[in-house]
Amino acid sequence: MNxxxxxxxxxxxxxxxxxxxxxxxxxxxxxxxxxxxxxLQPLWVGMxxxxxxxxxxxxxxxxxxxxxxIARAARPLSVLITSVSVLAFLTLLCAVLxxxLITSVSxxxxxxxQLVEAQLKRLQTFIANNNQFASRYTQxxxxxxxxxxxxxxxxxxxxxxxxxxxxxxxxxxxxxxxxAFIIMIYLLLDRERYINQCKKMFHTxxxxxxxxxxxxxxxxxxxKMFGGFISGKLIDSLIVGIICFVFMLLFRMPYALIISxxxxxxxxxxxxxxxxxxxxxxxxxxxVSPKQCIIFLIFIILLQQVDGNIIGPRIxxxxxxxxxxxxxxxxxxxxxxxxxxxxxxxxxLFATIYYxxxxxxxxxxxxxxxxxxxxxxxxxxxADAVRQEAKEKTEEKEDD
Numbered sequence: 001m002n003x004x005x006x007x008x009x010x011x012x013x014x015x016x017x018x019x020x021x022x023x024x025x026x027x028x029x030x031x032x033x034x035x036x037x038x039x040l041q042p043l044w045v046g047m048x049x050x051x052x053x054x055x056x057x058x059x060x061x062x063x064x065x066x067x068x069x070i071a072r073a074a075r076p077l078s079v080l081i082t083s084v085s086v087l088a089f090l091t092l093l094c095a096v097l098x099x100x101l102i103t104s105v106s107x108x109x110x111x112x113x114q115l116v117e118a119q120l121k122r123l124q125t126f127i128a129n130n131n132q133f134a135s136r137y138t139q140x141x142x143x144x145x146x147x148x149x150x151x152x153x154x155x156x157x158x159x160x161x162x163x164x165x166x167x168x169x170x171x172x173x174x175x176x177x178x179x180a181f182i183i184m185i186y187l188l189l190d191r192e193r194y195i196n197q198c199k200k201m202f203h204t205x206x207x208x209x210x211x212x213x214x215x216x217x218x219x220x221x222x223x224k225m226f227g228g229f230i231s232g233k234l235i236d237s238l239i240v241g242i243i244c245f246v247f248m249l250l251f252r253m254p255y256a257l258i259i260s261x262x263x264x265x266x267x268x269x270x271x272x273x274x275x276x277x278x279x280x281x282x283x284x285x286x287x288v289s290p291k292q293c294i295i296f297l298i299f300i301i302l303l304q305q306v307d308g309n310i311i312g313p314r315i316x317x318x319x320x321x322x323x324x325x326x327x328x329x330x331x332x333x334x335x336x337x338x339x340x341x342x343x344x345x346x347x348x349l350f351a352t353i354y355y356x357x358x359x360x361x362x363x364x365x366x367x368x369x370x371x372x373x374x375x376x377x378x379x380x381x382x383a384d385a386v387r388q389e390a391k392e393k394t395e396e397k398e399d400d
Contacts, residue, residue: 042176046183057082057188079188225348232315237267269343274304
């Protein structure tokens with residue numbers, strides 16, 4: 001047995017042993033990976049902030065470089081202006097929204113028992129006039145009561161513990177946000193050097209120039225998809241939340257601010273976001289007035305149509321290029337894996353994967369002399385006939 005064959009067999013055996021070990025200790029490995037990513041959470045958040053704010057900092061830098069006196073200091077000044085602008089916007093947002101949100105939540109918590117009791121009295125009045133429904137209602141109440149007692153016995157203590165843990169972790173969350181903001185500033189100040197370092201390491205590992213060019217092209221497309229989609233979706237959701245707030249104020253609906261925040265935040269999720277936010281919002285309005293609840297649901301349906309056909313396309317454009325089916329699949333897969341964040345980044349991530357698969361497939365088809373257009377693969381498609389036709393055309397060109 002020669003040396004190369006021995007090394008191949010040895011590496012194959014080692015890889016099989018490592019795979020078996022990983023499968024046997026999958027839970028421990030997952031916990032270790034999650035602990036690692038959790039420890040580096042400020043880094044990921046800072047990188048996300050820097051990625052989202054890089055176009056803003058670049059815009060200020062281009063404007064400042066046109067001024068001769070401060071051209072040399074354009075980069076730090078642009079980062080300073082961007083950071084101060086973001087902090088000012090967040091401070092203003094919190095100063096305006098937080099007091100009203102706290103008031104709305106307190107009012108909702110105080111009025112919720114009376115609202116539920118009023119709706120139960122309406123339901124009891126309906127049941128008193130409808131004897132056929134009474135037995136089913138009694139069974140429903142009994143099953144709901146049993147479920148509530150079981151939940152209190154099994155889950156209440158854990159829920160209280162989770163709430164207490166969340167309150168205790170607010171301090172560490174504030175520290176993480178401050179660290180993420182500092183990391184964002186460092187990345188924005190010297191972004192070209194960090195990108196060049198990544199390219200240097202990549203070329204150190206990979207020596208195939210064709211593969212390297214394909215990776216750069218894929219990263220360019222991914223940057224275009226992520227940047228255009230996420231920033232556009234945030235602006236779109238802000239507009240949708242404002243429209244919802246103005247509508248609810250005009251129709252004098254209760255809890256306008258908290259419902260508008262719910263609708264705006266959930267609108268970040270493609271396709272299903274407006275309906276996910278509409279369910280709890282409609283329930284709150286139903287406790288106050290069924291009529292207002294119906295009006296709100298009609299408004300949400302109309303708003304979703306306006307946003308999907310007018311507002312969204314003008315802001316986001318066709319930066320994704322996925323059909324509704326693929327968007328649904330992306331939300332289901334990445335939402336189940338990464339929760340709410342997965343629902344947001346899942347669509348551009350799936351679009352990037354789709355782009356890579358499409359390029360590989362088209363490259364393989366061209367090598368085999370087959371068409372790359374999807375429409376060519378109809379019921380009458382025959383691979384041999386297509387190859388023969390392409391061969392004949394090539395021969396005709398050579399004869400000419």
